[in-house]
Amino acid sequence: MTLINRKHFMAELRNLLSFMDREDRERALRRYERMFDAAGPEGEEAVTRELGSPVRLVLKLEREYREAKEAGEKPFADADEAPVKAPAPVEYAALAEEEPAAPSELEEPELFPAPEADPSAEDVYPSAGAVLTAPAEEYQLPEEETGEPAEEPEQEAPAPEEESAEPENEPEGPEEEPREPENEPEVAEEPTEPEEEEPASQEPESEPAAADFFELEVESEPEEESPALSPEREPLTSPFTFDASDSLKAEDEDDEDEDEDEEEDDDSPGALRVTGAVFVTVPMLLFWIVGFGLSLLLGALFLALGAGVCLAGVYLARYVLGGTLTFLPDLFLVGGGALVGFALTLLFVWTGLWTLIGGFITVVRLSKKLYRGILGRREGDRRR
Amino acid sequence: MSRIWKWVAIISLVLLVLGLALIGVAYATGGSVQRLMATTDITDMTKFVSREQLQYYLTQIFGIFQ
Numbered sequence: 001m002t003l004i005n006r007k008h009f010m011a012e013l014r015n016l017l018s019f020m021d022r023e024d025r026e027r028a029l030r031r032y033e034r035m036f037d038a039a040g041p042e043g044e045e046a047v048t049r050e051l052g053s054p055v056r057l058v059l060k061l062e063r064e065y066r067e068a069k070e071a072g073e074k075p076f077a078d079a080d081e082a083p084v085k086a087p088a089p090v091e092y093a094a095l096a097e098e099e100p101a102a103p104s105e106l107e108e109p110e111l112f113p114a115p116e117a118d119p120s121a122e123d124v125y126p127s128a129g130a131v132l133t134a135p136a137e138e139y140q141l142p143e144e145e146t147g148e149p150a151e152e153p154e155q156e157a158p159a160p161e162e163e164s165a166e167p168e169n170e171p172e173g174p175e176e177e178p179r180e181p182e183n184e185p186e187v188a189e190e191p192t193e194p195e196e197e198e199p200a201s202q203e204p205e206s207e208p209a210a211a212d213f214f215e216l217e218v219e220s221e222p223e224e225e226s227p228a229l230s231p232e233r234e235p236l237t238s239p240f241t242f243d244a245s246d247s248l249k250a251e252d253e254d255d256e257d258e259d260e261d262e263e264e265d266d267d268s269p270g271a272l273r274v275t276g277a278v279f280v281t282v283p284m285l286l287f288w289i290v291g292f293g294l295s296l297l298l299g300a301l302f303l304a305l306g307a308g309v310c311l312a313g314v315y316l317a318r319y320v321l322g323g324t325l326t327f328l329p330d331l332f333l334v335g336g337g338a339l340v341g342f343a344l345t346l347l348f349v350w351t352g353l354w355t356l357i358g359g360f361i362t363v364v365r366l367s368k369k370l371y372r373g374i375l376g377r378r379e380g381d382r383r384r
Numbered sequence: 385m386s387r388i389w390k391w392v393a394i395i396s397l398v399l400l401v402l403g404l405a406l407i408g409v410a411y412a413t414g415g416s417v418q419r420l421m422a423t424t425d426i427t428d429m430t431k432f433v434s435r436e437q438l439q440y441y442l443t444q445i446f447g448i449f450q
Binding site for chain 1: 410
Protein backbone atom coordinates (compact mmCIF):
# COMPACT_ATOMS: atom_id res chain seq x y z
CA MET A 1 0.00 0.00 0.00
CA THR A 2 1.67 3.24 -1.10
CA LEU A 3 -0.40 5.93 0.51
CA ILE A 4 1.06 9.31 1.25
CA ASN A 5 1.56 10.02 4.90
CA ARG A 6 0.09 12.80 6.99
CA LYS A 7 2.99 15.20 6.53
CA HIS A 8 3.01 14.83 2.78
CA PHE A 9 -0.77 15.05 2.62
CA MET A 10 -0.97 18.21 4.70
CA ALA A 11 1.92 19.82 2.83
CA GLU A 12 0.25 19.17 -0.49
CA LEU A 13 -3.08 20.38 0.83
CA ARG A 14 -1.49 23.58 2.12
CA ASN A 15 0.14 24.16 -1.23
CA LEU A 16 -3.09 23.64 -3.12
CA LEU A 17 -5.09 25.92 -0.81
CA SER A 18 -2.91 28.91 -1.53
CA PHE A 19 -5.77 30.66 -3.30
CA MET A 20 -7.56 31.16 0.01
CA ASP A 21 -7.03 33.84 2.58
CA ARG A 22 -4.51 32.89 5.17
CA GLU A 23 -7.02 32.62 8.02
CA ASP A 24 -9.44 30.53 6.02
CA ARG A 25 -6.64 28.30 4.81
CA GLU A 26 -5.35 27.76 8.32
CA ARG A 27 -8.88 26.98 9.49
CA ALA A 28 -9.36 24.46 6.73
CA LEU A 29 -6.02 22.85 7.46
CA ARG A 30 -6.82 22.81 11.14
CA ARG A 31 -9.90 20.76 10.44
CA TYR A 32 -7.82 18.00 8.92
CA GLU A 33 -5.05 18.35 11.45
CA ARG A 34 -7.61 17.70 14.15
CA MET A 35 -8.87 14.78 12.19
CA PHE A 36 -5.37 13.31 12.07
CA ASP A 37 -4.80 14.12 15.72
CA ALA A 38 -7.98 12.38 16.70
CA ALA A 39 -7.03 9.33 14.66
CA GLY A 40 -3.57 9.11 16.15
CA PRO A 41 -0.52 7.64 14.43
CA GLU A 42 -2.15 4.26 13.96
CA GLY A 43 -5.19 5.77 12.26
CA GLU A 44 -3.17 8.09 10.03
CA GLU A 45 -3.29 5.78 7.07
CA ALA A 46 -7.01 5.25 7.47
CA VAL A 47 -7.66 8.98 7.49
CA THR A 48 -5.48 9.50 4.45
CA ARG A 49 -7.34 6.76 2.66
CA GLU A 50 -10.66 8.22 3.71
CA LEU A 51 -9.81 11.71 2.51
CA GLY A 52 -8.40 10.51 -0.76
CA SER A 53 -6.39 12.67 -3.09
CA PRO A 54 -5.52 16.19 -1.84
CA VAL A 55 -6.39 17.60 -5.25
CA ARG A 56 -9.88 16.25 -5.11
CA LEU A 57 -10.28 17.37 -1.52
CA VAL A 58 -9.24 20.86 -2.50
CA LEU A 59 -11.97 21.03 -5.12
CA LYS A 60 -14.53 20.21 -2.48
CA LEU A 61 -13.03 22.75 -0.09
CA GLU A 62 -13.02 25.38 -2.78
CA ARG A 63 -16.72 24.88 -3.37
CA GLU A 64 -17.40 25.02 0.33
CA TYR A 65 -15.26 28.12 0.58
CA ARG A 66 -17.06 29.93 -2.22
CA GLU A 67 -20.47 29.03 -0.92
CA ALA A 68 -19.59 30.27 2.54
CA LYS A 69 -18.17 33.49 1.12
CA GLU A 70 -21.23 34.10 -1.00
CA ALA A 71 -23.48 33.46 1.97
CA GLY A 72 -21.40 35.85 4.07
CA GLU A 73 -20.50 33.12 6.50
CA LYS A 74 -17.20 32.14 7.98
CA PRO A 75 -15.71 29.33 5.93
CA PHE A 76 -14.73 26.13 7.71
CA ALA A 77 -16.22 27.36 10.96
CA ASP A 78 -16.37 23.79 12.21
CA ALA A 79 -12.56 23.56 12.34
CA ASP A 80 -12.45 24.88 15.90
CA GLU A 81 -15.26 22.80 17.25
CA ALA A 82 -14.91 19.55 19.17
CA PRO A 83 -12.43 17.12 17.64
CA VAL A 84 -13.85 14.72 15.16
CA LYS A 85 -14.04 11.08 15.91
CA ALA A 86 -11.13 9.16 14.58
CA PRO A 87 -11.85 6.31 12.24
CA ALA A 88 -11.07 2.90 13.58
CA PRO A 89 -7.98 1.58 11.81
CA VAL A 90 -9.26 -1.96 12.13
CA GLU A 91 -12.21 -1.19 9.95
CA TYR A 92 -10.04 0.11 7.19
CA ALA A 93 -7.53 -2.62 7.53
CA ALA A 94 -10.19 -4.97 6.27
CA LEU A 95 -10.71 -2.69 3.33
CA ALA A 96 -7.82 -4.04 1.33
CA GLU A 97 -8.87 -7.62 1.79
CA GLU A 98 -12.58 -7.46 1.16
CA GLU A 99 -14.59 -6.61 -1.87
CA PRO A 100 -16.33 -3.20 -1.90
CA ALA A 101 -20.10 -3.18 -1.82
CA ALA A 102 -22.27 -2.20 -4.72
CA PRO A 103 -22.06 1.52 -5.50
CA SER A 104 -25.79 1.99 -5.26
CA GLU A 105 -25.92 0.72 -1.69
CA LEU A 106 -23.21 2.93 -0.34
CA GLU A 107 -23.95 5.90 1.86
CA GLU A 108 -22.06 8.91 3.08
CA PRO A 109 -19.51 8.18 5.81
CA GLU A 110 -20.48 9.50 9.20
CA LEU A 111 -17.02 9.42 10.68
CA PHE A 112 -16.05 12.88 9.55
CA PRO A 113 -17.86 16.22 9.36
CA ALA A 114 -16.39 16.81 5.94
CA PRO A 115 -17.35 13.77 3.92
CA GLU A 116 -15.66 12.94 0.71
CA ALA A 117 -18.86 13.26 -1.29
CA ASP A 118 -18.29 15.32 -4.38
CA PRO A 119 -21.63 16.00 -6.07
CA SER A 120 -20.25 17.38 -9.28
CA ALA A 121 -17.69 14.67 -9.58
CA GLU A 122 -20.28 12.02 -8.95
CA ASP A 123 -22.45 13.48 -11.64
CA VAL A 124 -19.71 12.95 -14.14
CA TYR A 125 -18.21 9.85 -12.65
CA PRO A 126 -20.90 8.19 -10.62
CA SER A 127 -19.37 4.80 -10.15
CA ALA A 128 -15.89 5.93 -9.15
CA GLY A 129 -17.26 8.56 -6.78
CA ALA A 130 -19.37 5.97 -5.05
CA VAL A 131 -16.35 3.82 -4.45
CA LEU A 132 -14.51 6.75 -2.93
CA THR A 133 -17.30 7.67 -0.59
CA ALA A 134 -17.82 4.17 0.67
CA PRO A 135 -17.76 4.10 4.48
CA ALA A 136 -15.82 1.51 6.33
CA GLU A 137 -18.92 -0.19 7.71
CA GLU A 138 -19.88 -1.27 4.25
CA TYR A 139 -16.72 -3.28 3.98
CA GLN A 140 -17.23 -5.12 7.20
CA LEU A 141 -19.35 -7.92 5.93
CA PRO A 142 -18.77 -11.44 7.09
CA GLU A 143 -16.67 -13.53 4.84
CA GLU A 144 -19.55 -15.71 3.70
CA GLU A 145 -21.43 -12.61 2.52
CA THR A 146 -18.60 -11.10 0.55
CA GLY A 147 -19.75 -12.88 -2.53
CA GLU A 148 -22.98 -10.90 -2.67
CA PRO A 149 -21.55 -7.41 -3.09
CA ALA A 150 -19.27 -8.71 -5.76
CA GLU A 151 -22.28 -9.95 -7.60
CA GLU A 152 -24.13 -6.67 -7.80
CA PRO A 153 -21.64 -4.55 -9.78
CA GLU A 154 -21.68 -7.22 -12.40
CA GLN A 155 -25.44 -7.10 -12.48
CA GLU A 156 -25.42 -3.37 -13.05
CA ALA A 157 -22.94 -3.66 -15.81
CA PRO A 158 -24.05 -5.22 -19.06
CA ALA A 159 -22.67 -8.56 -18.07
CA PRO A 160 -23.91 -11.80 -19.58
CA GLU A 161 -26.40 -13.82 -17.61
CA GLU A 162 -24.08 -16.79 -17.45
CA GLU A 163 -21.93 -15.18 -14.80
CA SER A 164 -24.70 -14.35 -12.40
CA ALA A 165 -26.21 -17.77 -12.93
CA GLU A 166 -23.11 -19.53 -11.64
CA PRO A 167 -22.64 -18.68 -7.99
CA GLU A 168 -19.85 -21.19 -7.47
CA ASN A 169 -17.39 -18.99 -9.37
CA GLU A 170 -18.27 -15.76 -7.64
CA PRO A 171 -16.30 -16.07 -4.40
CA GLU A 172 -13.13 -16.32 -6.43
CA GLY A 173 -13.64 -12.90 -7.99
CA PRO A 174 -13.45 -10.72 -4.85
CA GLU A 175 -10.33 -12.49 -3.67
CA GLU A 176 -8.39 -12.10 -6.86
CA GLU A 177 -9.44 -8.68 -8.08
CA PRO A 178 -7.95 -6.54 -5.31
CA ARG A 179 -4.64 -8.29 -5.49
CA GLU A 180 -4.08 -7.72 -9.17
CA PRO A 181 -5.64 -4.40 -10.18
CA GLU A 182 -3.35 -4.04 -13.16
CA ASN A 183 -5.13 -6.98 -14.74
CA GLU A 184 -8.55 -5.44 -14.42
CA PRO A 185 -9.51 -5.59 -18.07
CA GLU A 186 -8.66 -9.27 -18.01
CA VAL A 187 -10.38 -10.15 -14.79
CA ALA A 188 -13.12 -11.94 -16.62
CA GLU A 189 -10.55 -14.20 -18.21
CA GLU A 190 -9.57 -15.68 -14.91
CA PRO A 191 -12.70 -17.78 -14.22
CA THR A 192 -12.39 -21.45 -14.95
CA GLU A 193 -14.80 -21.45 -17.90
CA PRO A 194 -13.11 -20.16 -21.05
CA GLU A 195 -16.37 -19.73 -22.96
CA GLU A 196 -17.25 -16.73 -20.79
CA GLU A 197 -14.18 -14.79 -21.79
CA GLU A 198 -15.54 -12.89 -24.75
CA PRO A 199 -18.75 -11.54 -23.20
CA ALA A 200 -17.01 -10.71 -19.97
CA SER A 201 -14.22 -8.83 -21.70
CA GLN A 202 -16.81 -6.55 -23.29
CA GLU A 203 -17.86 -5.28 -19.91
CA PRO A 204 -16.90 -1.77 -18.96
CA GLU A 205 -13.96 -1.53 -16.67
CA SER A 206 -14.92 -3.15 -13.41
CA GLU A 207 -14.70 -1.27 -10.15
CA PRO A 208 -11.45 -1.97 -8.30
CA ALA A 209 -11.34 -2.53 -4.61
CA ALA A 210 -11.13 0.74 -2.71
CA ALA A 211 -7.75 -0.06 -1.27
CA ASP A 212 -6.27 -0.77 -4.65
CA PHE A 213 -7.90 2.26 -6.09
CA PHE A 214 -6.04 4.53 -3.71
CA GLU A 215 -2.82 2.74 -4.33
CA LEU A 216 -3.19 3.11 -8.04
CA GLU A 217 -4.28 6.67 -7.74
CA VAL A 218 -1.23 7.73 -5.83
CA GLU A 219 1.10 5.95 -8.15
CA SER A 220 -0.52 7.20 -11.29
CA GLU A 221 -0.98 10.88 -10.45
CA PRO A 222 2.07 12.14 -12.37
CA GLU A 223 1.16 10.08 -15.38
CA GLU A 224 -2.36 11.42 -15.54
CA GLU A 225 -1.38 15.03 -16.02
CA SER A 226 -0.51 14.84 -19.68
CA PRO A 227 -3.77 13.24 -20.87
CA ALA A 228 -5.65 15.77 -18.77
CA LEU A 229 -4.53 18.52 -21.10
CA SER A 230 -6.40 17.12 -24.11
CA PRO A 231 -9.85 18.73 -24.18
CA GLU A 232 -11.46 16.16 -26.52
CA ARG A 233 -10.85 13.35 -24.13
CA GLU A 234 -13.98 11.45 -23.20
CA PRO A 235 -14.81 11.03 -19.53
CA LEU A 236 -13.72 7.60 -18.43
CA THR A 237 -15.34 5.40 -15.88
CA SER A 238 -11.97 4.76 -14.34
CA PRO A 239 -11.29 6.53 -11.06
CA PHE A 240 -8.07 7.90 -12.51
CA THR A 241 -10.07 10.47 -14.41
CA PHE A 242 -10.73 12.29 -11.17
CA ASP A 243 -7.14 13.30 -10.84
CA ALA A 244 -6.85 14.26 -14.45
CA SER A 245 -9.85 16.55 -14.41
CA ASP A 246 -8.92 17.91 -11.03
CA SER A 247 -5.44 18.79 -12.13
CA LEU A 248 -6.88 20.50 -15.18
CA LYS A 249 -9.17 22.59 -13.01
CA ALA A 250 -6.34 23.37 -10.63
CA GLU A 251 -4.22 24.61 -13.52
CA ASP A 252 -7.06 26.83 -14.70
CA GLU A 253 -7.35 28.30 -11.23
CA ASP A 254 -3.64 28.96 -11.14
CA ASP A 255 -3.86 30.77 -14.44
CA GLU A 256 -6.69 32.92 -13.11
CA ASP A 257 -4.68 33.80 -10.02
CA GLU A 258 -1.70 34.77 -12.13
CA ASP A 259 -3.87 37.01 -14.28
CA GLU A 260 -5.23 38.72 -11.18
CA ASP A 261 -1.75 39.26 -9.85
CA GLU A 262 -0.63 40.77 -13.12
CA GLU A 263 -3.56 43.16 -12.99
CA GLU A 264 -2.64 44.16 -9.46
CA ASP A 265 0.94 44.76 -10.49
CA ASP A 266 -0.18 46.96 -13.32
CA ASP A 267 -2.29 49.07 -10.99
CA SER A 268 0.29 49.55 -8.24
CA PRO A 269 2.18 51.57 -7.28
CA GLY A 270 0.45 54.74 -8.27
CA ALA A 271 2.17 58.08 -8.68
CA LEU A 272 0.73 59.25 -5.37
CA ARG A 273 2.23 56.32 -3.56
CA VAL A 274 5.61 56.85 -5.14
CA THR A 275 5.50 60.49 -4.10
CA GLY A 276 4.60 59.43 -0.57
CA ALA A 277 7.48 57.00 -0.51
CA VAL A 278 9.88 59.75 -1.61
CA PHE A 279 8.62 62.06 1.11
CA VAL A 280 8.89 59.37 3.73
CA THR A 281 12.53 58.84 2.78
CA VAL A 282 13.52 62.15 4.38
CA PRO A 283 12.54 61.20 7.95
CA MET A 284 13.66 57.68 7.21
CA LEU A 285 17.21 58.95 6.72
CA LEU A 286 17.21 60.01 10.36
CA PHE A 287 15.84 56.64 11.38
CA TRP A 288 18.54 54.88 9.41
CA ILE A 289 21.31 56.99 10.90
CA VAL A 290 20.06 56.43 14.44
CA GLY A 291 19.30 52.76 13.92
CA PHE A 292 22.49 51.80 12.12
CA GLY A 293 24.59 54.09 14.32
CA LEU A 294 23.19 52.71 17.55
CA SER A 295 23.66 49.15 16.39
CA LEU A 296 27.20 49.90 15.32
CA LEU A 297 28.04 51.70 18.55
CA LEU A 298 26.61 49.10 20.90
CA GLY A 299 28.02 46.24 18.87
CA ALA A 300 31.47 47.78 18.79
CA LEU A 301 31.32 48.49 22.53
CA PHE A 302 30.51 44.89 23.38
CA LEU A 303 33.11 43.62 20.95
CA ALA A 304 35.74 45.88 22.52
CA LEU A 305 34.77 44.64 25.97
CA GLY A 306 35.03 41.09 24.75
CA ALA A 307 38.44 41.73 23.22
CA GLY A 308 39.69 43.32 26.43
CA VAL A 309 38.48 40.48 28.63
CA CYS A 310 39.90 37.98 26.16
CA LEU A 311 43.32 39.64 26.38
CA ALA A 312 43.13 39.50 30.17
CA GLY A 313 42.24 35.81 30.00
CA VAL A 314 45.14 35.07 27.67
CA TYR A 315 47.47 37.04 29.94
CA LEU A 316 46.39 35.09 33.01
CA ALA A 317 46.53 31.78 31.14
CA ARG A 318 50.12 32.48 30.17
CA TYR A 319 50.92 32.85 33.86
CA VAL A 320 49.25 29.55 34.61
CA LEU A 321 51.06 27.72 31.84
CA GLY A 322 54.35 29.60 32.12
CA GLY A 323 55.50 27.91 35.30
CA THR A 324 56.21 31.13 37.14
CA LEU A 325 53.57 30.40 39.76
CA THR A 326 54.70 27.80 42.25
CA PHE A 327 52.22 28.35 45.04
CA LEU A 328 49.15 26.22 44.29
CA PRO A 329 46.49 28.66 45.57
CA ASP A 330 47.98 31.35 43.31
CA LEU A 331 47.72 28.95 40.41
CA PHE A 332 44.07 28.30 41.18
CA LEU A 333 43.39 31.98 41.53
CA VAL A 334 44.94 32.92 38.22
CA GLY A 335 43.41 29.93 36.46
CA GLY A 336 39.98 30.80 37.79
CA GLY A 337 40.42 34.37 36.67
CA ALA A 338 41.40 33.20 33.19
CA LEU A 339 38.31 30.98 32.92
CA VAL A 340 36.02 33.79 34.06
CA GLY A 341 37.71 36.03 31.52
CA PHE A 342 37.05 33.56 28.69
CA ALA A 343 33.45 33.14 29.78
CA LEU A 344 32.89 36.87 29.71
CA THR A 345 34.70 37.06 26.37
CA LEU A 346 32.31 34.65 24.77
CA LEU A 347 29.32 36.47 26.19
CA PHE A 348 30.51 39.93 25.16
CA VAL A 349 31.64 38.94 21.69
CA TRP A 350 28.39 37.21 20.85
CA THR A 351 26.35 40.06 22.35
CA GLY A 352 28.33 42.50 20.24
CA LEU A 353 27.81 40.50 17.04
CA TRP A 354 24.14 40.00 17.80
CA THR A 355 23.63 43.69 18.46
CA LEU A 356 25.47 44.62 15.30
CA ILE A 357 23.80 42.13 12.96
CA GLY A 358 20.42 42.12 14.66
CA GLY A 359 20.25 45.90 14.72
CA PHE A 360 21.04 46.16 11.02
CA ILE A 361 18.52 43.49 10.13
CA THR A 362 15.83 45.11 12.25
CA VAL A 363 16.36 48.47 10.65
CA VAL A 364 16.23 46.97 7.16
CA ARG A 365 13.10 44.98 7.94
CA LEU A 366 11.30 47.94 9.41
CA SER A 367 12.21 50.01 6.38
CA LYS A 368 11.00 47.34 4.00
CA LYS A 369 7.76 46.98 5.90
CA LEU A 370 7.15 50.70 5.85
CA TYR A 371 7.86 51.06 2.14
CA ARG A 372 5.82 48.01 1.30
CA GLY A 373 2.93 49.48 3.21
CA ILE A 374 3.24 52.76 1.35
CA LEU A 375 3.69 51.29 -2.10
CA GLY A 376 0.94 48.72 -1.50
CA ARG A 377 2.80 45.72 -2.72
CA ARG A 378 2.47 42.53 -0.88
CA GLU A 379 5.13 39.96 -1.23
CA GLY A 380 2.68 37.14 -0.87
CA ASP A 381 0.71 38.35 -3.88
CA ARG A 382 3.79 38.52 -6.00
CA ARG A 383 4.82 35.05 -5.06
CA ARG A 384 1.48 33.71 -6.15
CA MET B 385 19.93 33.13 16.61
CA SER B 386 18.16 31.69 19.62
CA ARG B 387 20.03 28.41 19.22
CA ILE B 388 23.36 30.22 19.20
CA TRP B 389 22.28 32.18 22.26
CA LYS B 390 21.54 28.94 24.04
CA TRP B 391 24.96 27.47 23.35
CA VAL B 392 26.74 30.71 24.19
CA ALA B 393 24.88 30.84 27.49
CA ILE B 394 25.67 27.20 28.26
CA ILE B 395 29.38 27.47 27.48
CA SER B 396 29.71 30.80 29.27
CA LEU B 397 27.98 29.45 32.35
CA VAL B 398 30.17 26.36 32.43
CA LEU B 399 33.35 28.43 32.13
CA LEU B 400 32.10 30.92 34.71
CA VAL B 401 31.19 28.24 37.22
CA LEU B 402 34.53 26.49 36.75
CA GLY B 403 36.43 29.75 37.11
CA LEU B 404 34.54 30.81 40.22
CA ALA B 405 35.01 27.34 41.68
CA LEU B 406 38.77 27.59 41.14
CA ILE B 407 38.88 31.04 42.73
CA GLY B 408 36.88 29.68 45.65
CA VAL B 409 39.30 26.78 46.09
CA ALA B 410 42.23 29.19 45.90
CA TYR B 411 40.82 31.39 48.65
CA ALA B 412 39.92 28.34 50.73
CA THR B 413 43.51 27.07 50.55
CA GLY B 414 45.12 30.36 51.61
CA GLY B 415 45.53 32.24 48.37
CA SER B 416 44.66 35.90 47.90
CA VAL B 417 44.99 38.61 45.28
CA GLN B 418 47.09 40.81 47.58
CA ARG B 419 49.56 38.01 48.12
CA LEU B 420 49.67 37.26 44.39
CA MET B 421 50.39 40.90 43.52
CA ALA B 422 53.01 41.08 46.24
CA THR B 423 54.87 37.97 45.17
CA THR B 424 54.61 38.24 41.35
CA ASP B 425 54.82 40.88 38.65
CA ILE B 426 51.37 39.99 37.39
CA THR B 427 50.06 43.54 37.61
CA ASP B 428 53.09 45.13 36.09
CA MET B 429 51.64 46.60 32.90
CA THR B 430 54.95 48.02 31.84
CA LYS B 431 55.70 44.60 30.40
CA PHE B 432 53.39 45.56 27.53
CA VAL B 433 53.60 49.32 27.30
CA SER B 434 56.20 51.75 28.51
CA ARG B 435 55.46 53.97 31.46
CA GLU B 436 55.30 57.03 29.17
CA GLN B 437 52.85 55.40 26.78
CA LEU B 438 50.67 54.30 29.67
CA GLN B 439 50.64 57.81 31.09
CA TYR B 440 49.77 59.24 27.66
CA TYR B 441 46.84 56.88 27.15
CA LEU B 442 45.47 57.45 30.61
CA THR B 443 45.70 61.22 30.14
CA GLN B 444 43.90 61.00 26.80
CA ILE B 445 41.13 58.83 28.20
CA PHE B 446 40.49 60.78 31.37
CA GLY B 447 41.01 64.07 29.57
CA ILE B 448 37.63 63.54 27.91
CA PHE B 449 35.89 63.88 31.24
CA GLN B 450 37.79 66.98 32.32
